[in-house]
Amino acid sequence: MLNKDRMPKHVAIIMDGNGRWAKAKGLHRLAGHNAGMQSMKKIVDHSDKLGIKYLTVYAFSTENWKRSLDEISGIFKLLVKYVNSDLKGLVENNVKVKLLGDYSTIPGDAVKSLEKTIEATKYNTGLQFNIALNYGGRDEIKKALQCIAGEVKNGNIEPNDITEDMISSYMYTGSKFNDAPDPELIIRTGGELRLSNFLLWQSAYSELVFPDVLWPDFTPEEYEKAIADYQGRERRFGGRK
Ligand code: IPE
Ligand code: IPE
Ligand code: MG
Numbered sequence: 095m096l097n098k099d100r101m102p103k104h105v106a107i108i109m110d111g112n113g114r115w116a117k118a119k120g121l122h123r124l125a126g127h128n129a130g131m132q133s134m135k136k137i138v139d140h141s142d143k144l145g146i147k148y149l150t151v152y153a154f155s156t157e158n159w160k161r162s163l164d165e166i167s168g169i170f171k172l173l174v175k176y177v178n179s180d181l182k183g184l185v186e187n188n189v190k191v192k193l194l195g196d197y198s199t200i201p202g203d204a205v206k207s208l209e210k211t212i213e214a215t216k217y218n219t220g221l222q223f224n225i226a227l228n229y230g231g232r233d234e235i236k237k238a239l240q241c242i243a244g245e246v247k248n249g250n251i252e253p254n255d256i257t258e259d260m261i262s263s264y265m266y267t268g269s270k271f272n273d274a275p276d277p278e279l280i281i282r283t284g285g286e287l288r289l290s291n292f293l294l295w296q297s298a299y300s301e302l303v304f305p306d307v308l309w310p311d312f313t314p315e316e317y318e319k320a321i322a323d324y325q326g327r328e329r330r331f332g333g334r335k
Contacts, residue, residue: 111126
């Protein structure tokens with residue numbers, strides 16, 4: 095049973111294992127990504143039901159461009175299909191969609207559909223659903239540094255004025271873009287025990303949970319188990335009782 099008083103405000107998920115799921119079934123990798131989208135949809139709905147305020151999913155990393163053109167364009171097509179077919183549901187469920195990452199280089203039709211969804215859901219006040227697309231933690235930190243260096247160069251601030259809060263505000267999750275708190279919980283499915291360039295700055299004190307299932311098999315029950323695992327952790331932030 096979940097403790098309603100200890101629900102994380104922000105859950106971030108590395109949705110990994112689509113390719114292996116497809117391979118195990120003798121299917122094309124894209125069938126795995128398609129099944130992964132269905133999982134994502136269920137987890138968005140369930141996050142809303144659980145009263146989670148922010149859900150961030152890692153959908154495509156800055157390193158995923160190394161994959162075949164077929165796979166890349168297939169992933170974006172599936173994403174367009176998902177946002178278009180689910181737009182009504184997202185609006186009805188009061189979900190606010192946002193993007194994390196540099197989407198200047200992603201296919202134009204995907205940007206259009208996503209912008210439409212962001213626009214249509216921007217006044218919603220329920221779950222904030224952040225889709226990390228062409229997202230890389232190092233790229234995000236680099237961009238933040240470029241902005242802050244610009245402020246210093248223009249004489250608006252001195253190097254000593256730079257604070258951790260200021261750096262946070264320049265992250266995609268920060269107050270200049272999304273205003274999401276750091277995630278209390280990061281879940282990675284698929285069996286790999288690494289962050290793969292996800293939320294490097296924001297994950298300083300996140301609890302990490304690695305359910306041993308491939309993303310298309312990740313159910314709301316598995317999700318609740320991961321949250322229960324988080325609720326059982328003692329968070330010390332470097333202090334002692
Ligand atoms: C995660 O699944 C989805 C993306 C990275 C887009 P993978 O495609 O990485 O699946 P595996 O790791 O090959 O099983
Ligand atoms: C991380 O998974 C990226 C996403 C889930 C979008 P990868 O499959 O790309 O990570 P590695 O290559 O196993 O580290
Ligand atoms: Mg993978």
